[in-house]
Amino acid sequence: MTNGIMNGAMNRRVLILLGPVAGIVMFLGVVWMASVFVGHNEYKEPYRAPAATADATPRAEGVAAEKAAAETKAKATPYTEAEYRRFPGVGSRVAIWSVAQLHLLFAAFVLAVPMFAFIIEVIGYKTGDERYDRLAHEFTNLLSVSFSLTATFGAFLTFMLIILYPKFTNYLMSVFSPTFLPYVLLFFFEAFFLYTYYYGWGKFHPLVHLGLGLGLNVVGTAIMMIANAWLTFMMSPRGISDTGAVLSVRDAIFNYTWLPINVHRFIANIAFGGSVAAAYAAFKFLQAETDEERAHYDWMGYIGNFVAISAFLPLPFAGYWLAKEIYAFSQTLGLTMMGGAFSWLFIIQAVLIGNLFLAANYYLWLGMGRVEGVQPLQKFIKYLLIGITLCFAVWATPRSIIATVSEIRAMGGSAHPILGYLGVMSAKNTAVNILILTTFMSFLLYRRTGKVATVAWAKIGHAAQLAIFATAAFIVIFLGVYGYFVEATVRIRLSVPQVSSVLMAMVSITAIDVFLFRGATRTGEVRWGRIPRISQYVLIFIAVTFTWLMGLMGYVRSGLRQHWHVYGVVRDTSPDAFTPTLGFATKVVSVTVLEFFLLIGVVFWIASLHDRPDFQRQAKTTRRTGAHEAELT
Amino acid sequence: MSFRLSGPRSSLSAYAAVLIAVSCVATTRSVRAAGAQAGTAAQLEPGRVIYLEYCAQCHGEKGDGEGYAASHLHPRPRNFTTGKFKIRTTPNGALPTHEDLVRIIRRGMPYTSMPAWPDLSDQEVSALANFITTFSPDFSNPENAPKPVPLPSAPRSTKESIDQGKKLYEENGCVKCHGALGRGDGPSAPTLVDDWGNPIRPADLTQRWTFRGGSSREDIFRTMSTGLNGTPMPSFLDALKDEQRWAITDFIDSLSEPSGPGYTNVVITKHVDDPIDLAKGTANFESARVARLPIIGQITEPVREFHPPATSVTVQAIYDAESIALLVRWHDMSAERTGKNGPSLPVPREEEEEGAPAGVQVGKSPFGEEEVAPTGAQQAGKDPFAEEAAAPSGPASEFSDAVAIQIPSQVPTGTRKPYFIFGDAQNPVDLWFFDLARPAPLQFTAKGSADIAPNDTGDVTGVASYEQGEWSVIFKRPLRPASGAPFSPGQFMPVALSVWDGFSRERGNRRGLTVWYSLYAEPENIPSAVGPMVKTALLILAIELAIIGWVRWRYASRGREELGGARLRAGGATAGPP
């Protein structure tokens, strides 16, 4: 019977029947999912919150009298300063958390974009290539709206702090009182530079304009460094007495983690800004209607992603430095981070970073499609992928494994004889170094698609490159294995030769490459825009992952303080003083990231209201490239 | 073994194969029997080396069963000089074949101190089997060359054969020793002694996994056919026909849980709506799951017990609004309801440490356990240890049976539990002790074996009954007593048990016990799986339909020829040069 229906001409009718059913079911499913999600997100009242006391209902005749009594009492009550106030619904912690995170994300974007806009403009000025100048201008296009959003969220955050944590905010302001006026002043300069830089595009002498860009960057970085002083002070206070009295504002600013946080944020901002700009380009690519547009935005996405990944590669090392300073400030804090409540957070981080590397490589592989004659290189993808997968797996191997009783019994103890070796620092350091090396190789492979080296020593050159790569990989792995046989103090130091061999390899291979492909014959042209559409979704994915990673790292940095406002000095006595579960934290981060992308969508939209980019008028001069739509995504 | 391989589906060819195999075994054996004894010292040397390395500590360097450990072992290690071997394929009283020896070395004897030796190579085991035969002069006599009895392959076990087996079991006197339900509690069971006068117990047929010769149907059939040399277990080779022996085998096979002992590590306590009523006895526990826990000997504190008669207990637990109740059951050859027992009573020290001298006189166990009660002819063994008042008159025992449940006095917070043998100084345990000669249980608090004090608040009540070789003891206590650890739903509480068998003169430290297991109070309401299942299925279905609908919507109308063809490649391929 079913056969009859299926095979008959009723197929269409069945489909029509199934459609509404599927629709209803899907709607119900979505409602259910949403309710589950919201239900799980319900803010958990911490146990120290005072239980509401339910008194007996006052008798009717007594109500008026009681009300009057309450009024007189209220009149007689002297004013006391509130220590904490509750934010309705989600509670103060989550409110502050998400507002601060949003402020931070926009600020990161606003700080990063001028940086590479400036650099790209410099390149454009030096090479005289118009394309770079236009690209820089388009990056800047995103700035003004983001800037005002950053300022709005900054004000929002300030008010929230004053409302919800009045006492603590007051304390922080008293400690840092000399820094606030310069901060506001710098904001003026920032606005000045930003608007002159943006609106003055093409209206000044290029060098003057570049000077404005430099000023914008310097002022922006200074703003960030001042704000960093406040928050690093909360984590690693200095320059105050045990009771919190200020001894030296200078020390309070130059505390243990201030400099590493500056550097870490500086690099991370570039990576983040690059990825968001790439996502913007991807969005425009997908919207594009002409080949010219596609070519342009493909190129823009590529540059943005290139900036992001290049900045991302040194980030782990900046992170090590920060962690080292945290340990130096307080062992307790360091151990809480790596061994205590937050140790599992780094497994989540491993998943994120593994995804980032994989996606970045994947984008490069897809990018080979831009060039004709790539088939010979396609076969390497498999091996690169295997390398990345293995490193990813090693990095995501938890140190303390979750297992059931029977599994542990089968394993013969809670430490697995093989996995136990993969969960420790030696293995993870090795994995991340190999990941970086592999990504670099992917990039190199991408670079040489469609090119054939013609220099006389081509063979030797290739062999040398391969040899350097193999040597670096060998050194990294050898030191990783060697780490198991030496004491911890020696082991920590091993990461330095590992990193330096990777860096050496990258530099020397690039150097060879430059000479190797000097005057190379091209077997296929690079056709910007001729890339599968799916690659643009990968760029968006990378941006989301970066954002989420920043959210997570923001959580660990501030969550580390646990029940302290200022670590070891000002104690958090609010009901929010507990450290929430990682599951709850990741939910908050997810929601914040969604909010950010909603808002950044608005930014993109506003940016698109602007006239069509200038290059439209000069399109005739550019080489016509492009691709038809790929239907499959 | 060839006959083990043939399954119930065996046909003529299998039969033939068995016959050939058996005859082969017989011929090779006879050849070897003649050859082995003539073997030179050099040929026997490898076996001797292995024997001294692995076997001599129990079986003795001279093969007389008097190694270092012998005094602690029960059943005693085989004395190879007598030429008596329990597990054979040869007639009762005859010597075993070489293969019999090899098999028993390889497989060991379950629930005794004879382990399996899976790691020795075939040559090593064979050499060992050859060497063992040098201890007894019987092997060198060619007339004794063993001739295996025919052991036909197994017919299919049916309900009829089991019923027939049950009848034969009752008719042929099995009941006398093994008991009506096969629990090893027959009327003559307490009087049994082996050929050396040591008391011996009939097998508990409901625990197939403890059979010394193996637990398969073929093993049972072989034991039925050839008997166990040196024990009261006779051979039924001549008395019963093959089919009849197979029928009894099927019956015995049906007595045990088919899946084996199924030891667990958690006792799940079910919530019951009706109040627990001790008068209802075991009927209270119908809904509760049965947890079987292995019993091991208390082999640490003096006086030690190396072979407790009970090999396992089963526990069921329930709780109602106010109380928790545990039902403990175990098999006991005979109920000792007179005399006295207690967790801290001094124990007669009648063995031990230095290893009993060889040639122990009949009537007194060299290692103290399995002492036959005064009903038998072994009065000699009784009095020297009785510092208590003499037992009541009649067929009374001096030591009563007893059982104890042990839980920590406080719910453990961290990972630290009290030491499993009656706790330790820092971490006391509560004992719910039931001397089965008394009507009700008592409570003790113990801080180690040497520090046990009565602490009876009257909280713990209980009833006990003995039926057909099985004790059923119920303990009941409030969930949240005035003193002692409370039970709460959803929590795990460590629990351990001890069982004393008065017949074996167990008391105080000499007992069988378990290590810590967990008692889990299952919450009253367990969420149903139906809701989540339906939700998941619907969600997946929705996603599926969405994908299929989308794919069809996109591709179905465009004609088949395009599918997977040019249309799909549209992406990059069509983007040619301008």
Place this chain on the structure above:
Amino acid sequence: MKIPIVLAVAVAFGLLRFLRVKLLIWAAAWWIGIYILLRFGFTAPIPSSVITIYMGIVSIAILAYVSSSQERRDEISGPLIRFMTEKRYTLLLAVAVVAIPALAAANVYVRMNVSIEPPLFSRTVHPASPADITVHDKRIDLDAGENPFRHLETSNPQEFRKHVENGRRVYYQNCVFCHGDTMSANGMFVHGLDPIPTNFHDTIAQLRETFLFWRISKGGPGLPDEGGPWDTAMPAWEKFLQEDEMWDAVLFLYDFTGQRPRGREEVATK
């Protein structure tokens, strides 16, 4: 590693390459192959939580590979689309549409009905020993100490054999019931012990004799706090044995298993 399984999977992968199968089958086969390798290929099985992580990574990687070029994407999506749109597959499709949610529901059921397992406490296999212990009122330095009879091995082998033999007696009168005749934790009471006793073949070569002496004399009750679990049945033998007997037993353990104790100089000292 379980060599046969690893080999079988490797052969299967080789076969895949040799047969030049379709990409869809190739991807599925690799996924399954890696799963089998992770799940069954190790002698000490990997916990399912870790397998989930690994398989997630493998899934992403395979997805990335099959979609990394237009040809591969077509090759993999073509059959799937045909399966979903062509009429001759409709019945199969209907079956799949019903079967997959049913499987998912069954999975939910199985997950909700996992057997209850008691909480597990992490176990330190060889907890660090204290610097010294007191046995029978005698202080024994575990860091610098040595087995008082070990030196006889070279100076007086006959006497040494006597001590080993005495250790053999001690072992078979006290330890064999749990640790077993072959010292591989196969004693007659092993089925009733949790955690199972130490297998002396495994790790004693990494340990010093004083460490074994500490474990024997102080047993489970003498474990340091991080050295759980506390269910261990190992008694503190100092209550029942003489010091010499314990040292002899240690000698015998090494002698029987053919291992050498770790020397003092090999232990990292601060």
Place this chain on the structure above:
Amino acid sequence: MTVPLIARIGALVLATTAFYGYVGQMVPQKEVQPPAEVVLKSDLTTADMVKVGREIMEGKGLCLTCHTIGKSGALRFPDLAGVDGRAKSRVAGLSDVEYFAQSMYEPWAFIVPGFNPGMPPINKPPVGLTDQEILCVIAYLQTLGGTPTVTLQTKHHYNSGTTAAPPSQGVSPGGTQPEAPLKGEKR
């Protein structure tokens, strides 16, 4: 396009964040509460103090974050197993109680040879134990290798009100500045 671009991108962003949120649910979930304020009764016996001291060391005192009890090999901080035996003779002129008190109130006053300074003063935040709590910790430390003798009434240099400097021997980097131990930890 068949599905609006915005919807596609939205779905991608949603799916990605949901995936990471899901990963976050898969790891062990543990909520860390701030240490509860314990009110010590004034009539605690020494045995009770040992128990309390042990709890403090595991919990509020954060001692076991760095120190180990019964561990050898490469250590970051001194192991505490059998510490009482060493405490009695570690610094000449200090009893074990005084030595323990000094190492908690002024941890930089004496550094065990072979280790780096790194311990914060325990009577000050972030740990901030009270004098009574520190006595309990001392009681527990005494059980490691000795027998506890202190009571809540025990007086030592730091709670007796005397102001004379403790006999400080061995390494003393930083004198009395509170941030000295923090500095000293940098390596």
